[in-house]
Ligand SMILES: Nc1ncnc2c1ncn2[C@@H]1O[C@H](COP(=O)(O)OP(=O)(O)OP(=O)(O)O)[C@@H](O)[C@H]1O
């Protein structure tokens with residue numbers, strides 16, 4: 001007998017249904033993409049020319065609008081010239097899944113086009129480094145500052161109003177400035193990730209710190225804990241699982257600044273790869289690269305989530321499966 | 322009526338002898354003319370007004386009173402977690418200025434540290450006061466045994482039931498060997514059966530440990546079962562109504578619930594806390610619902 005409904009507010013589903021839905025959440029968009037790509041008449045607004053016939057500006061493998069093709073076909077029929085031949089196709093910016101899957105593989109096996117160019121994995125590695133340093137530097141300052149601001153009103157009152165103001169300023173706006181100060185290579189890119197992350201990070205972490213049950217601090221005080229020891233022995237261990245969760249969310253946030261950051265100064269990393277490929281209209285490569293960012297991001301998060309469960313065995317939300 | 326109101330003051334010789342002996346012991350806690358006024362946007366609230374009482378060593382005092390009479394305020398002031406507006410709080414003759422290990426506290430909401438195992442929770446106070454890990458561990462295990470939780474030493478608090486959590490909280494407070502143990506409705510969140518066990522357990526602990534207990538409750542039976550003396554507060558403002566010496570002989574058990582002393586004391590407490598005249602006059606406080614029938618007339622349950 002089914003005891004749980006599919007839609008019961010705040011109730012967990014049984015494991016097999018959870019797995020099914022998790023797989024479905026990826027399979028569904030891919031399925032839609034497949035349908036649009038492989039089933040003609042579903043969209044296919046273009047025609048790919050296989051034989052230009054007598055139409056003088058048609059070429060083999062050229063994509064033309066369906067209406068244009070039809071008009072030219074009718075003209076040729078009327079004039080009695082060689083008829084152009086072509087098959088329905090999607091626009092160039094929507095390659096079918098198998099092309100992207102192929103590009104996913106060939107991306108790593110194709111040597112760089114120019115001598116001083118980078119292999120795809122080298123570009124990716126560059127991007128990962130930018131994220132790593134930007135996020136690390138931001139965390140080194142923001143985590144302590146956030147915890148202090150959440151613990152001591154004086155720190156909060158001194159720093160938070162300005163940070164509240166600053167976080168509305170779009171990080172890319174500082175691009176030119178960052179180049180002027182830090183040069184054209186990695187420096188300004190890391191700076192943009194830093195600016196994009198830091199201010200939110202301080203506010204989110206101070207908020208998390210403030211959510212720690214004050215009764216725990218009171219309990220510690222009645223056990224003879226000095227006020228100075230509270231921070232290290234109660235506040236920090238008390239917020240650690242939530243802090244860790246915040247960091248995971250913020251790391252995802254840092255990734256979203258990547259493309260803008262890498263466009264600053266000399267374009268680099270995965271962004272350089274994407275812009276290059278887009279310029280030559282190799283859109284399957286563009287999709288493959290975008291997918292890689294997603295896979296790296298989701299992959300790190302899953303690993304971190306697993307690690308979190310190990311690190312914080314007392315943390316209920318993380319261990320509630 | 323006359324009979325019962327007098328009864329609670331009549332003490333058997335054994336009980337009288339106990340109280341005489343108790344009052345010979347040194348005073349641990351002395352509260353003199355304590356006042357507490359909360360200032361907020363809505364105006365001032367006098368939570369406590371001129372509260373005075375003394376507690377002797379190894380005495381078990383219960384504080385009882387209607388909701389909002391300032392029981393929690395009182396115990397938080399004693400713990401040093403709340404400031405006070407006037408009067409004096411003396412522990413062993415020295416004024417209380419802030420929280421300290423000489424006053425242990427057990428809260429209604431358990432407040433165990435979720436990131437520490439049961440043993441580490443109990444060790445917390447010792448380590449904060451500079452005891453080495455190994456020694457603290459041995460000490461903690463001793464107290465865990467006292468509350469019967471040695472098997473759960475390496476469990477995390479979220480794996481324990483409410484009653485077990487509260488036993489850890491008691492062990493955690495007692496391991497510091499406080500002069501007085503302050504308990505704010507510690508069993509309020511427990512079911513009746515667990516609460517009953519915890520009461521017996523607490524009495525056991527109290528018998529075997531040199532500690533004075535100040536225990537807040539709103540359960541009259543609980544107060545009579547546990548206390549040597551009951552401090553009855555009244556609300557608006559919180560003032561001492563009476564300090565009742567409980568005439569029920571020790572050792573206590575639930576079997577005494579229907580003894581004449583017990584019934585008489587309970588009647589007295591009832592009279593103090595729910596005075597019949599006050600209920601009638603206190604128009605705003607009494608709920609007089611206008612009963613509308615939401616059921617079919619034929620569908621009667623009585
Ligand atoms: N932080 C506060 N600010 C303002 N007023 C407060 C504050 N804490 C308590 N009070 C007021 O002081 C009075 C006593 O509150 P207290 O919590 O001590 O009552 P209590 O006897 O513990 O009640 P209960 O039995 O419901 O726990 C109440 O009128 C309450 O509204």
Ligand SMILES: [Mg+2]
Pocket residue numbers: 392393394
């Ligand atoms: Mg209270």
